[in-house]
Amino acid sequence: MRRTRGERLTRRRLPSRVAASRARGSVAVSLALLLAGGSAVLVLGQSAGSAVLRLDDVGAWLASGARGIVSHINGPSGRADASVTINGTKGHHLTVAQDGSSVLVTDTDTGRVSRIDPAGLAVTGQQNFGAGVTVVAGAGQAYVIDKPAGRVSRIDPTTLDVLGAPVAFGSPIDSAGMTADGTLWVMLPVQGQLVPVRQGIAGVTVPVGRPGDQLSLTIADGVPVAVDATAPALVPVRDGHPAPELRLPPPAGSGRSLLAAPAVDGQLLPIIVNTTSTMLLADLAAGTVRTVELGSQDPSGQLGAPVVAGGRVYVPDSGKGRLLVYATGPGRFEAPITVTSGAAELTVFVRNGTVWANDQSGSHAVMVRPDGSTQQVEKYTPDVAGSASTTPPRALPRQVVVPPSQAPRNQPPIAVPPQRDTPRVPVTGPSPSPSRPDIQPTVDPTAPSPTATASPTPTPTPTPTPSPTPTPPPGKPAVSVALVGNGPKTTATVTAAATGGLTSTVTLTVTPLNAGETVTSTGPTSYAATLTTCGPRTYTATATGPGGQNTSTVSFGKCPPPGGIHLDQSNYMASLENPDGTRVIQLNWDPPVSVQGETVTDYVISYYNYSGNLVARHVTTQTSDTFNAFPTCDKQNPRDERQPTWTVVARNSSGSGPSDNIGIEDDCRYGGP
Structure with missing residues (x-):
């Protein structure tokens, strides 16, 4: 059986002494190939056989929000081989963006993003970006997407620091995706436009629909495609320009939303027409659309965006905890794949040709290999690498790249936290009295053996009482502002997240504010701006609480030109x-x-x-x-x-x-x- 280069490196034995001199040159060549290929074999656990995790393996990181952990599932074995706990996320909704050497976990309930180092199996950095944000990562780039605010921030995927100024679009974002060249594409339905962002800088907008159309985005075969549910049509974007649209047949249209995966490999794009049991198979290369009825599979009313792999389409059916399977070649259904015994919140994606269906709130998942074979996955596996790791940000010990055959057999586990529940004092001499375990008698080794009548009463040495952990001071509240409009119709919604600290008051100011213009509160966190002109404005939201004050600022340039006049x-x-x-x-x-x-x-x-x-x-x-x-x-x-x-x-x-x-x-x- 032919082995890949990675397999040969992993299983290669050390050269014998007889062949050592001959092997020096080949070792140098192998190391050069290793570095050029971006592969690394890291010893992470106690034994070389069970704790080797390759950064470019065919596994995946799966979130378990119910327990606040993220588990790595080994592709070949289908078993969990590492897990990391994200403190403070138990019971929250978690999303995972995994790309290269970075695994970015977002708690969408709080907006806190955590970076897991796959080598050290620990959280190495955390940043709070506000509730409701999502993260898109790929090609060495990472962006935080604040959809309601219509703002994206480029971040360093290693440190999570914000790089440069955020890009504000002036209207809410529906979806965003990244192409292989590192370009982030942002869909703005209010404007009917798709905007490229490269290295944190917005490029020339691409019109892909009418302003106000129900637009979303998918990446098909590396090409951004606008999904217009209003038209209804698909509009690929090539070389910065919209290509001819592909019209979608009924039941698409009539106000029904369309569900498409964030990205698919190849040019076959499956779409679910929401509130129906119809799936559309759009062949972007041929310019044709097939209609597939799912009624024979008795689907629930909770279908998700389908994915494609190995000549099959997999449709998440969260209402019944399963995947519906449609083979595109023969044009027939195969047996559904059960993920859970009942309804579940299924997250389905494709990585390296393998389909992963994860129950976000439970312990179960399923992996479907490229040949269609399936394996049930149990994410809650004890005693795996990283399972004892803590998550506060800290410096990791230096990792050494070692082939498995050279790994020490008794390497200690990584980052085992000290046990602080029971303070201990070193004991010398006889055991302490059972009635006073906190007293340790001091014994002079040069003194004669004491007798029962002459034994002096030892002076008690109380165990130092640990100082109580001080209550941390309250933090500043997190705040963000989302705008709709840029002129007389401007409305603003201010969000104050309690994750940073409690909020007492929230205000919004607009500058400049000309004579006769006002900003009035229309609800607990909503405001309406009555403006007379269209032009550059700065909107500043301020949240004040016991821990201090925090602000968030959004600026706009000139408003768009007017629309057209219709004469008859x-x-x-x-x-x-x-x-x-x-x-x-x-x-x-x-x-x-x-x-x-x-x-x-x-x-x-x-x-x-x-x-x-x-x-x-x-x-x-x-x-x-x-x-x-x-x-x-x-x-x-x-x-x-x-x-x-x-x-x-x-x-x-x-x-x-x-x-x-x-x-x-x-x-x-x-x-x-």
């Missing part, structure tokens, strides 16, 4: 005629629909004659205009079938919106009476 035949009147034959044109229109609260400074109306030449251009702040000398045509010598036209464009400080034009139907166009 009912918007004008051209029946008035002057004595010289010219006519009076009266236009009326409605203001453009405001999506983000953008304002309109003025309107530009352009008039064109029968030959298409510009006759006049008016600027007005009203939604109507009159041109009193529009030229007439020579009815005896008509030009051609061209029409007189005019256009209306709305403007503000950020630019002009789309234009719309309309023409006049009259006798001149058709050669007169």
Whole structure:
């Protein structure tokens, strides 16, 4: 059987003394290959045979929120071989982002992100980013996504420090995903746009739908794809531009949301039409969509986003704790895979070709190998590497890269905490009196053996009473602000998380605040800004509590240009005629629909004659205009079938919106009476 390079390195024996001189060169070559391939074999436990964990193995880290632990499952064996407890997370919802040498665990209830070092099997850093955040990691990059606030922060995946200033988009984020080149793609449904973020800097936005459409994001075969449930359609983005959309058939549409995995390998994208038992299989390469009915599998009403691996589609059915399996080649269902005996919160993902279905709140999981074979996984396994580790951030002992054959057989376990429940004092001489275990008699070894009558009463030496652990001072409350709009329609929601400390008051200020503009509270943590103009503003939320004060600031630049003006035949009147034959044109229109609260400074109306030449251009702040000398045509010598036209464009400080034009139907166009 052919072995991979990693297997040869792991199982290789040391060269014998006879061949030592010959092996020196090959050892150097092997080390070079090892470093070039990014592989490392680390001795982590008590024995070389049971505690070797490769950083690039085919295993996975699975969270157990009920117990507040994260377990590593060995791919070949399907058994837990390491676990780390995340203090303070028991009973919370945990998510895991695993990429290379970093495992980032997010407590979505509190917003605290913990980094697990896979080599040391301990938490090496923690940061609190506010409740509700998620983390996306890959290609050596990591970002904290604050969806309600519409903000992403680039962080160092090793230290969790924030790198540079956060990127604020001005509207909530639906979803975000990362491509292999390290680009983070952020979906903004309110704006109908997808935005690339590279090295913490936002790039050129890509329009992928209409503002306000129900948009989400998936990465298919390394390409970002917008899932538009309103259209309904799929819009791939290639080279920074939207590709032709792939329309989705019913029952998609009609307000139904679409469930797609965050990422799939290959160009087959399975989608669940929510509130139905229908799955759509979109072939992005062929531009076709198949409809698969799941009714024969008796699904529950709690289906999740399906994943693809090994020619099969796996659909999470959390209502029944199982996976529905559809083989795409023959086009038929296979037997469902049971994960738990009842309903469960299933998290399903694919890693290195293996499907992992994890019960977030329980001890069970299932791994499905690329060939379709399954294995039940028990995450709560005692006495595995790291199971005795504590989680407060601390420096790890230096790890040594050693082949398993050279590992010491009696290496102590990692980071066993000292037992502090019962203070101990070294004992010399006879055992203490059973009635006073806290007194230790002192014995002089040069003194003669005492007799029963002459034995002096030893002076008691009380055991020092441990100092009580001081109560830590209250921390500052965590606070964040999420905005919708950027102008007269701006609303703000302030979130004060109790994880940092108790909150007494929450306030919001807006600067600059011009005359006549106000910010009023509309609820315990919501505010409405009544603004007269659109422009640069800074929104500062302040939370005050016993532990102090904390602030969060979001700034916006100029608001977007206005939307387009829609003209139709009912918007004008051209029946008035002057004595010289010219006519009076009266236009009326409605203001453009405001999506983000953008304002309109003025309107530009352009008039064109029968030959298409510009006759006049008016600027007005009203939604109507009159041109009193529009030229007439020579009815005896008509030009051609061209029409007189005019256009209306709305403007503000950020630019002009789309234009719309309309023409006049009259006798001149058709050669007169």
